Amino acid sequence: MTSALQPRWATPDLHAAIKDHYDGLIELYEDLWGEHIHHGYWAKDEPDPGRHAAQVRLVEELMSFGPLPEGSRVLDAGCGIGASAVHLAQRLGCRVDGITISAEQITRAEAKAAEGGVTDRTTFRLVDALHTDYADGTFDVVWALESCELMPDKRAFLAECLRVLKPGGTLLVATWCARDDSLTADETRLMGRIYRDFVVSHVLPLDQYRDLADGLGFTGIRTDDWSERVWDTWKLSSDIVKPVVRDPSVVWKLVRAKGMDIFRFLNSVPLMKQAYDRGVMRYGVLRATRPL
Secondary structure, three states, rough: OOEHHHHHHOHHHHHHHHHHHHHHHHEEEEEEHHHOOOOOOOOOOOOOOOHHHHHHHHHHHHHOOOOOOOOEEEEOOOOOHHHHHHHHHHHHOEEEEEEEEOHHHHHHHHHHHHOOOOOEEEEEEEEEOOOOOOOOOOOEEEEEEOOOOHHOHHHHHHHHHHEEEEEEEEEEEEEEEEEEOOOOHHHHHHHHHHHHHHOOOEEEEEHHHHHHHHHHHOOEEEEOHHHHHHHHHHHHHHHHHHHHHHHHHEEEEEEHHHHHHHHHHHHHHHHHHHHHOOOOOEEEEEEOOOOO
């Protein structure tokens, strides 16, 4: 049996699938999730701020986890539709290079930067985060918000992050994680279905990310498990998707517009909720420094 901690896809197939998935479904993602297409963060013992505010809170929490200095030169590796890049440029005056392999994401990110008045501080490019063309020591910060799970070679990705960071620069990662490397056969099947439907390569336990960073020579490594803080994302997302699934006319309208992959997309939300409910999927953050 294939391990849930090994890549599900061959790299060329993964890249093609990611492009098809996000280029085809980007509007639906934004309609359902809003401009920040990632988990939200709900602080313990605080009133519920709402899903969109929680997504912004997660960006702010990751900024603080760094902390991310004002005016930093930032590489947003796997920038999506640019919401985080725009936020960093607006809040901290950062100069952000966002990279992705989805042309539709680039188009949407550029539009969002224009809407946010930060086109002078943001650039979006079609670049593979595993093989960038930036010179060594270009960036103060590499920011990877829910993109590491897409990377077929985690070590190579972290090595590229190390290369493009300036000495003393900071790597900030927030990523889906596995509970551990001892999943049952049923848990492995569940993770495999999530990889297929979300077009994800694979995930690792948080401690394995720490070990990879340490082995590459990063220093000042800190990790934290935010699973309990982000869990509500999938409770709310399931509630959002339910009315769509229950209305056949809406489903078939989506099929005509987006193709049969819409079924996998709609099925992926309850699968993620199940994975969190069972404790199989976790959510981790990592901070590390390139040595001086």
